[in-house]
Amino acid sequence: MYLHLDQISVQYAAAARPAVQHVSLGLRRGQVGALIGPSGCGKTSLLRAVAGLERLKSGKVVLDQRTVSDAALGVHVDAEARRIGMVFQDYALFPHMTVAQNIAFGLHGQSAAAQRERVAQMLDLVGLGGAAKRYPHQLSGGQQQRIALARALAPQPSLLLMDEPFSSLDIDLRERLAQEVRAILKQTGTTALFVTHDQLEAFAVADVIGVMNHGQLEQWDEAYALYHRPATRFVASFVGHGVFAQAELVVGADGPQVRTPLGLLSDPIECPLPGNDGLCEVLLRADDIVHDDDSPVRAQIQAKAFRGSEFLYTLKLASGEQVLAHVPSHHDHAIGEWIGVRAEMDHVVTFPRLVA
Numbered sequence: 001m002y003l004h005l006d007q008i009s010v011q012y013a014a015a016a017r018p019a020v021q022h023v024s025l026g027l028r029r030g031q032v033g034a035l036i037g038p039s040g041c042g043k044t045s046l047l048r049a050v051a052g053l054e055r056l057k058s059g060k061v062v063l064d065q066r067t068v069s070d071a072a073l074g075v076h077v078d079a080e081a082r083r084i085g086m087v088f089q090d091y092a093l094f095p096h097m098t099v100a101q102n103i104a105f106g107l108h109g110q111s112a113a114a115q116r117e118r119v120a121q122m123l124d125l126v127g128l129g130g131a132a133k134r135y136p137h138q139l140s141g142g143q144q145q146r147i148a149l150a151r152a153l154a155p156q157p158s159l160l161l162m163d164e165p166f167s168s169l170d171i172d173l174r175e176r177l178a179q180e181v182r183a184i185l186k187q188t189g190t191t192a193l194f195v196t197h198d199q200l201e202a203f204a205v206a207d208v209i210g211v212m213n214h215g216q217l218e219q220w221d222e223a224y225a226l227y228h229r230p231a232t233r234f235v236a237s238f239v240g241h242g243v244f245a246q247a248e249l250v251v252g253a254d255g256p257q258v259r260t261p262l263g264l265l266s267d268p269i270e271c272p273l274p275g276n277d278g279l280c281e282v283l284l285r286a287d288d289i290v291h292d293d294d295s296p297v298r299a300q301i302q303a304k305a306f307r308g309s310e311f312l313y314t315l316k317l318a319s320g321e322q323v324l325a326h327v328p329s330h331h332d333h334a335i336g337e338w339i340g341v342r343a344e345m346d347h348v349v350t351f352p353r354l355v356a
């Protein structure tokens with residue numbers, strides 16, 4: 001692994017418990033990783049520890065075969081000596097410097113000609129070739145964030161860290177810039193780790209995504225796996241729309257099946273070890289529930305939200321369980337109406353039933 005975090009913990013001086021607890025993850029050279037999770041779960045603290053801005057309580061960080069932090073051995077390479085580029089939410093450009101001067105900031109030690117050439121390259125890279133002589137206040141938020149990225153990439157950092165880089169931009173621009181940033185990182189072969197509270201942004205930019213909760217990393221995986229094979233109940237509820245329904249694991253002649261309010265589902269992939277009673281809960285995603293007039297399972301529409309190409313229906317089954325369903329928006333049913341539904345899923349994910 002190019003970046004390897006091994007069981008790292010971070011604890012602030014006056015805090016009762018660590019902000020980051022025993023987190024391990026790895027990025028290969030050129031990979032982009034994202035950390036998502038609720039406010040206060042430790043994303044920024046983890047990023048700061050990798051940057052060298054916080055000391056580790058335990059564990060170690062290895063970057064490009066160099067141990068930059070190791071709590072047990074007392075190793076802590078200073079932030080400036082790690083060659084890590086950083087981009088923050090609030091751009092943090094120097095207001096009294098031109099765009100070119102901002103980008104050249106990390107290039108001291110190089111000749112004026114080399115600096116000019118690198119600045120021009122970076123401006124081309126972020127699509128702002130004509131902006132060299134302008135000042136930050138003369139640029140839009142999205143342009144300023146692109147300059148911040150150009151400034152961070154100019155010295156060819158060994159790693160790029162970004163903390164909520166798009167969150168002060170409006171939503172349209174955010175999506176566009178997220179895709180542009182991914183393209184720039186891939187074009188330059190940059191290894192990057194970024195923090196966001198927006199999972200769609202993480203899906204758009206990252207190759208691998210970590211879900212954090214209470215300082216712990218609950219899963220580090222590709223977006224597809226987070227959604228379809230969530231490792232924990234928390235990941236299942238944090239990523240995407242879905243509900244947990246009471247179910248029962250039964251083992252028949254064809255292997256294990258799950259008895260659910262929507263009928264018998266086959267091929268569970270993530271079974272909890274069934275207790276003697278087989279009681280469990282099954283994750284039902286909104287896109288696992290299909291509207292089908294011929295289905296014997298009926299559900300009553302309790303609420304609906306128009307999403308353009310589809311509705312998100314909240315449905316109540318005859319058993320009293322609530323489920324969510326994405327239904328193409330030309331099926332416009334009224335609230336209170338009963339419709340036929342069936343489960344159509346490739347991955348049946350179950351969890352042990354919560355004890356009340």
Ligand SMILES: Nc1ncnc2c1ncn2[C@@H]1O[C@H](COP(=O)(O)OP(=O)(O)OP(=O)(O)O)[C@@H](O)[C@H]1O
Nearest residue numbers: 012013015019038039040041042043044045046197
């Ligand atoms: N300098 C600090 N001193 C003491 N406690 C801190 C400090 N910085 C963060 N914390 C605490 O550490 C925990 C993790 O905070 P952190 O900022 O890493 O979370 P986060 O996931 O990035 O949150 P957000 O999404 O709200 O930015 C929180 O409980 C926070 O209050």
